[in-house]
Amino acid sequence: EPEVTQTPSHQVTQMGQEVxxxxxxxxxxxxxxxxxxxxxxxxxxxxxxxxxxISEKSEIFDDQFSVERPDGSNFTLKIRSTKLEDSAMYFCASSADSAVSAAFFGQGTRLTVV
Amino acid sequence: QQQVKQSPQSLIVQKGGISIINCAYENTAFDYFPWYQQFPGKGPALLIAIRPDVSEKKEGRFTISFNKSAKQFSLHIMDSQPGDSATYFCAASIIRNTPLVFGKGTRLSVIA
Structure with a gap:
C-alpha cells in the first residue's frame, strides 16, 4: 500500500538553528x-x-517557515530559526484530489528544540 | 467558528462494548467530516468519512452518525476490541478548500 514517508523520524536541534x-x-x-x-x-x-x-497557510506558518518541492518527489518544510515552542510532531500529508480530501498522513517527524 | 469540539477527552470501554465519540462544529460551510485513528508514535490514519448528504455511514464495526441540523456527528465503534485502543480525532473541512480542522482527540482504552 502506498504511503507518505517522512525523514528524519526524530530531530534534535538547538534554538536558533535551521531545520x-x-x-x-x-x-x-x-x-x-x-x-x-x-x-x-x-x-x-x-x-x-x-x-x-502555497494554496493556504495558517497563522502558525509565519515568516520562519517555508515549503518547497525541489523535485518531483520530495516536499520539504524549513524552519529558519527554531524556537523552543516549535517542538512538536510534524506530519506531512498528501491527497489525490481536494474534492475527496482524504489526506494520507506520514508517520511524523518529532522535532525537539533545546 | 473554525473549531470542532470533541468529547469525551478520554473513554474506557469494556471489550465487546460500544464506544461513542461525539463532535460538534459551527461552520456550516464544512462539508466533509472524516475520523482519524492515531496510535502512539504514528501519524493519523483515515478511518471513515462522511459527507452531509447522508445521515449515517457504516464500514465494518465503525459507524458515523451525522446530524446536519444539530451540527453534530459521532463515531460509534461496535464490539470494541483492545486493538481499537488509540486516540481518535474527528475533523472537518470544506471540500473545495481544505485543510482539515481537527478536534482535540479522544483517547480510547478498551479493556478486557
Whole structure:
C-alpha cells in the first residue's frame, strides 16, 4: 500500500538553528500539507501546497517557515530559526484530489528544540 | 467558528462494548467530516468519512452518525476490541478548500 514517508523520524536541534523536514508524498497525489501536533494536543494545520505554490497557510506558518518541492518527489518544510515552542510532531500529508480530501498522513517527524 | 469540539477527552470501554465519540462544529460551510485513528508514535490514519448528504455511514464495526441540523456527528465503534485502543480525532473541512480542522482527540482504552 502506498504511503507518505517522512525523514528524519526524530530531530534534535538547538534554538536558533535551521531545520529541514523532508517528506515523500504518495506518488500520484497532487495536494500536499504540513500539520503539527504539540505533545498531547490536537493536530493543527500549517500549510497546503498545490501546483508548486502555497494554496493556504495558517497563522502558525509565519515568516520562519517555508515549503518547497525541489523535485518531483520530495516536499520539504524549513524552519529558519527554531524556537523552543516549535517542538512538536510534524506530519506531512498528501491527497489525490481536494474534492475527496482524504489526506494520507506520514508517520511524523518529532522535532525537539533545546 | 473554525473549531470542532470533541468529547469525551478520554473513554474506557469494556471489550465487546460500544464506544461513542461525539463532535460538534459551527461552520456550516464544512462539508466533509472524516475520523482519524492515531496510535502512539504514528501519524493519523483515515478511518471513515462522511459527507452531509447522508445521515449515517457504516464500514465494518465503525459507524458515523451525522446530524446536519444539530451540527453534530459521532463515531460509534461496535464490539470494541483492545486493538481499537488509540486516540481518535474527528475533523472537518470544506471540500473545495481544505485543510482539515481537527478536534482535540479522544483517547480510547478498551479493556478486557
Amino acid at each position: 529541514i523536514l523532508r517528506c515523500v508524498p504518495i506518488s500520484n497525489h497532487l495536494y500536499f500539507y504540513w500539520y503539527r501536533q504539540i505533545l498531547g494536543q490536537k493536530v493543527e494545520f500549517l500549510v497546503s501546497f498545490y501546483n508548486n505554490e
